[in-house]
Amino acid sequence: MEGRLGQYHLIRPLQAQVSHLNFARPQLYLAQATDDQSLYVIKFLSVTAGQIEQELFLNEVRVLNELREIDSSYWLPLLKIGQEVLRLKSSSTPPELVRYLVLPYMEQGNIRDFLSSQICTLQQTEQLWLGMLDAVLALHKNGWLHLDLKPSNFLINAPSNVYLIDFALAQPDIKSQASNVAPKAMEATRGTPRYMSPEQFLGQQLTAQTDFYSLGLILYELLMQKSLYQANDYQGWAMQHCQQPVPLLPEHLASFQMLIDGLLAKNQHNRLNEVTEIRRLAQQAFQGVHHHL
Numbered sequence: 001m002e003g004r005l006g007q008y009h010l011i012r013p014l015q016a017q018v019s020h021l022n023f024a025r026p027q028l029y030l031a032q033a034t035d036d037q038s039l040y041v042i043k044f045l046s047v048t049a050g051q052i053e054q055e056l057f058l059n060e061v062r063v064l065n066e067l068r069e070i071d072s073s074y075w076l077p078l079l080k081i082g083q084e085v086l087r088l089k090s091s092s093t094p095p096e097l098v099r100y101l102v103l104p105y106m107e108q109g110n111i112r113d114f115l116s117s118q119i120c121t122l123q124q125t126e127q128l129w130l131g132m133l134d135a136v137l138a139l140h141k142n143g144w145l146h147l148d149l150k151p152s153n154f155l156i157n158a159p160s161n162v163y164l165i166d167f168a169l170a171q172p173d174i175k176s177q178a179s180n181v182a183p184k185a186m187e188a189t190r191g192t193p194r195y196m197s198p199e200q201f202l203g204q205q206l207t208a209q210t211d212f213y214s215l216g217l218i219l220y221e222l223l224m225q226k227s228l229y230q231a232n233d234y235q236g237w238a239m240q241h242c243q244q245p246v247p248l249l250p251e252h253l254a255s256f257q258m259l260i261d262g263l264l265a266k267n268q269h270n271r272l273n274e275v276t277e278i279r280r281l282a283q284q285a286f287q288g289v290h291h292h293l
Helices: 051-067 111-117 122-141 198-202 208-224 234-243 251-263 275-292
Strands: 003-005 008-013 027-033 039-046 080-088 096-104 154-158 161-164
Touching: 008 039, 039 051, 051 096, 111 122, 111 154, 122 154, 122 161, 122 208, 122 275, 198 208, 198 234, 208 251, 251 275
Parallel strands: none
Antiparallel strands: 003 008, 003 080, 008 027, 027 039, 039 096, 080 096, 154 161
């Protein structure tokens, strides 16, 4: 055991997410409750952490609290929130008061880990991406934008079903009737630059199409086994996303070109925004590749 937090034994830290943010993420641990053998994920943050870290952590708690009122198979239920003293073993860190939240543990892991361990087949790509699309659409339907979509923020539940996680950057969708809370002004541009939209870099209004852009990047990565853009720093990522044209796909993936171009349009006004159209183009694209093979 790595330590103790209230009624939970902390077993080991889970793999840290790669982040380009200029502040630390909360810590993520695999844990076991003292009164049963079930495994859980605990995310915690020191109460002395900076203001930005606190705001993001509390925002995720707020979003998860609202989402747990909705019966959905697209995100994990929030099991518990609270404050406790954290005690870590084999550490010079003294006991520390932290805020924490508890979620179920999914042994299958996230899509990033899945992709790093094997080459994704066309059938797997179809199942995973359409599952991701369904999860994001369910979130939008309930009045929220995720705004940090990337392979590591989707947990695999079944071949065609995924869970959406990490709602620290989520904001209410101002176009939705489900929430009357306007998105807060962003004090700093936040997100993961590899998967951020032009409007996130430019500080423009964020909409459902912002999430669709990130889904387009993930689809390209699934199809090509590489990221669409490469950069060494934040400015480089900004220039790529805001100025670099989307390349032509190889001939055997040409049926995806219209979908990729529509999802990755630099200007939101030119980007796909109709769910039925996205589904239709996706189904046609996958069918086109199957016929090509």
